[in-house]
Amino acid sequence: MLNISAKHMINQILTVEKIVRNNRRAAGRPDRRDGAERRDSGRAERLAENTSILTQALESEIWEREILHEQLNIVEAQEKEAQHAAFHDPLTGLPNRALFNDRLEHGLELAKRHGWTLAVMFLDLDAFKAINDTYGHDAGDSVLRTISKRLKANTRSDDTVCRHGGDEFLFLLIEVKNKQAVALIAQSLIKIIQQPCVVTQGDSVMQLRINSSIGISMYPQDAETVDDLINSADKAMYKSKLNKSGYSFV
Known part of the structure; x- marks a missing residue:
């Protein structure tokens, strides 16, 4: 199972990107993105959409792994119960x-x-x-x-x-x-x-x-x-x- 959620990883990447951009502006250097934002005004929307898709995919994988883990636990418990029943008396619980x-x-x-x-x-x-x-x-x-x-x-x-x-x-x-x-x-x-x-x-x-x-x-x-x-x-x-x-x- 993943230890870090998809949202957390993506937010970390976006935060670093924002810090770099702000540092460039504070130093008087033009942000290479300033001119591009007008030519590519839909980039942020597409990034958000792609981020949402990636997040949903990773969360779905995490959920599926959790369900699989629960199912494996159930199967293991059933196998132990069947093995115990095969070698023990059902009335008294003693070995047979x-x-x-x-x-x-x-x-x-x-x-x-x-x-x-x-x-x-x-x-x-x-x-x-x-x-x-x-x-x-x-x-x-x-x-x-x-x-x-x-x-x-x-x-x-x-x-x-x-x-x-x-x-x-x-x-x-x-x-x-x-x-x-x-x-x-x-x-x-x-x-x-x-x-x-x-x-x-x-x-x-x-x-x-x-x-x-x-x-x-x-x-x-x-x-x-x-x-x-x-x-x-x-x-x-x-x-x-x-x-x-x-x-x-x-």
Whole structure:
């Protein structure tokens, strides 16, 4: 975009021309334009007309560039929004399975390179269907959003929590020390989920409570690929459900 307006540039040129002409007269030297003004009385009018045309053209170009800049900003914002939607769950805003798999794949590459231990946790909300059946899907969605915010707020910056689908969530824990450290994280998540979820329906306000079951698999002890780690954690989750133990390792 131009920094100096067309009118300003043209006015500067005309001002300099006027100063030069006045200095010539003050010095007693005839202005070379004096005689020409009678022979070319329309020069000033033509100059003004040309100046106006140039000004309009430059102002039009500035306006067009501003419109183009605004349109580019809109397109860029739409592209970012589309990219975010492709890799995030629309209900909770958490990463989706596609983004989780990508981060797990990258995490495995780092773990192999640096000798780290990784953990994948598969979390399922117990009896969540009963909430949908009893209070409706809006209440169920409200519970999912509340739980998701808690899980995200209590996930380390290097780790990832995603909504796998329905009432299931996946966690990627990067560079964990041992099973004991992972167990502490699982216990903390279970307590966080057990806190009541406030749901508003019309004029009534309800506090709904829910429990969860977590299955845990670890790299490299239990599996070494994305699918195997997730499937192993899924099986361990069902084991914890049956045993009502809260969480279980492979």
